[in-house]
Amino acid sequence: MENGIDFLHILDPNMSSKIFMCFEDLFDLAHVSAVSRSWRDYVIANGLCKQLCVRLFPQLSKVNNVIELTSSTKNPAEVGSSNSMEWESLKQEHRAYTFLAQGLRSFAVKQLIAEPIVASSTDNYPEESIDNTLDPSERAGRRASYWSSKGQSNPAVPETLTYKLDGDLCLISEINIQPFQAFFQWGLPIYSAKAVRFRMGHIKLPADCPLDDLQDSVLQDSVRDSFVSTYTSEEFPMAQENRLQNFKLPEPVLCIGGFMQVELLGRVQRQEMDSLFYICVTHVQILGRSLAPAFSVDIDEHSKSLTLKVLSYNEPSPAEIPTTNSSFFGRRHIRDSGQIVNILRGNVYIPDYDWGEEDDESDDEEFVL
Known part of the structure; x- marks a missing residue:
C-alpha cells in the first residue's frame, strides 16, 4: 500500500x-x-x-x-x-x-399511521368511520369496530382511505389490511374489495384548511381533491377472507410528504337487506421506518422541488417511538361519549348488539351496515 x-x-x-x-x-x-x-x-x-x-x-x-x-x-x-x-x-x-x-x-420498523384523515365515503358516521381502522380488534366493547363505505349498485365503484403518516419521510415496505366480516348478518358475509392499490405523497391544502379538523364534509372533499401522489403501486388482489392480509411492495418505497391513500378497487359482497355493494375494513397497518424526528421536508408547490431539513443527527431512542396512537384513542373516547349524550337526549338510535354465546347461535336478525 x-x-x-x-x-x-x-x-x-x-x-x-x-x-x-x-x-x-x-x-x-x-x-x-x-x-x-x-x-x-x-x-x-x-x-x-x-x-x-x-x-x-x-x-x-x-x-x-x-x-x-x-x-x-x-x-x-x-x-x-x-x-x-x-x-x-x-x-x-x-x-x-x-x-x-x-x-x-x-431506524426502527413500526406501524406508521399517525392519524386517519378521511374516507371517500362513510355509511354511518361516526359509528363506522375510518378511525376504527386503527383498532386491530373486531369489537369495541359491545359494538362491532370497522369502517364501512356507502352502498353502491355498481360493484366497480372504488373507495379510498387516506392516512397521515408518522413523519414527512417514511420508508414503507408493506401494508396489512383486514376486511370486515359481518358476524351479525346471516351467512357471515365478508365485505372485502376485489383489489387494493397504494398511493403515497402529500396533501396540498390552503392555509385556512387545517389538517386537525377534517371531519367537515367540505374539508374532506378538499383533502381528496388535493392529494398529490409521488408514487402509485401496482394492484394487489384481495382475498374475501376474514384475516389480516399482507401486501408487500416489490421494493421499499420512500414516501415524501407523509400521506398514504389506500385505494380499494371493486366490490364483491352485496348486502341482502338493500341489495347494495359495500366495502368494509376492520384494520389497516402501514409498516416501515419513519425518519422523524431527524428529518422533515418542505415542498414548493409551484416548482415541485423539495427542501430536505436535518433537525437532528441523533437516531430516535426507543422512548421516542410511540407504541399506541393516543390521539386516535382520545378521539374514540370523545366520540363514544358524544354518542352516550345523544342517546340520553333521545336523538340517536344505535342497535344494542348482545354478543353472548347463546345469541350468537340463535340470533337471526340482520343489521344494516
Whole structure:
C-alpha cells in the first residue's frame, strides 16, 4: 500500500465517478470515503452520496436544497469566502445524505399511521368511520369496530382511505389490511374489495384548511381533491377472507410528504337487506421506518422541488417511538361519549348488539351496515 498509486491521480473524473458509483450500498461508499482524504474530498465534491441515494430512491431526485437546523452545525452562509461556503454546503449535503441512508437502514420498523384523515365515503358516521381502522380488534366493547363505505349498485365503484403518516419521510415496505366480516348478518358475509392499490405523497391544502379538523364534509372533499401522489403501486388482489392480509411492495418505497391513500378497487359482497355493494375494513397497518424526528421536508408547490431539513443527527431512542396512537384513542373516547349524550337526549338510535354465546347461535336478525 505504501507504493500504491491513487487511481484518482491517473484517471479522468468521469471514470473515477463510475468506479465509486459501482457500489450499491451507501454504507460501502461511506467506508471507502474514509480510506484517504483525497477519496473523501472526491466523494463530497461530486455529491456521490446524493447520487447513490437518488439511484436507490428516485423520489429524492426532486430535492434541490439541504438545510441543517441542528444546534451543532453552522449555516454555510456564515463560513466566509464563496469557495469555503460552497465547500461547507457540499459537506453539509454529504452529512445529510449519509445520515439519511443510515436512517433508512437502521431506524426502527413500526406501524406508521399517525392519524386517519378521511374516507371517500362513510355509511354511518361516526359509528363506522375510518378511525376504527386503527383498532386491530373486531369489537369495541359491545359494538362491532370497522369502517364501512356507502352502498353502491355498481360493484366497480372504488373507495379510498387516506392516512397521515408518522413523519414527512417514511420508508414503507408493506401494508396489512383486514376486511370486515359481518358476524351479525346471516351467512357471515365478508365485505372485502376485489383489489387494493397504494398511493403515497402529500396533501396540498390552503392555509385556512387545517389538517386537525377534517371531519367537515367540505374539508374532506378538499383533502381528496388535493392529494398529490409521488408514487402509485401496482394492484394487489384481495382475498374475501376474514384475516389480516399482507401486501408487500416489490421494493421499499420512500414516501415524501407523509400521506398514504389506500385505494380499494371493486366490490364483491352485496348486502341482502338493500341489495347494495359495500366495502368494509376492520384494520389497516402501514409498516416501515419513519425518519422523524431527524428529518422533515418542505415542498414548493409551484416548482415541485423539495427542501430536505436535518433537525437532528441523533437516531430516535426507543422512548421516542410511540407504541399506541393516543390521539386516535382520545378521539374514540370523545366520540363514544358524544354518542352516550345523544342517546340520553333521545336523538340517536344505535342497535344494542348482545354478543353472548347463546345469541350468537340463535340470533337471526340482520343489521344494516
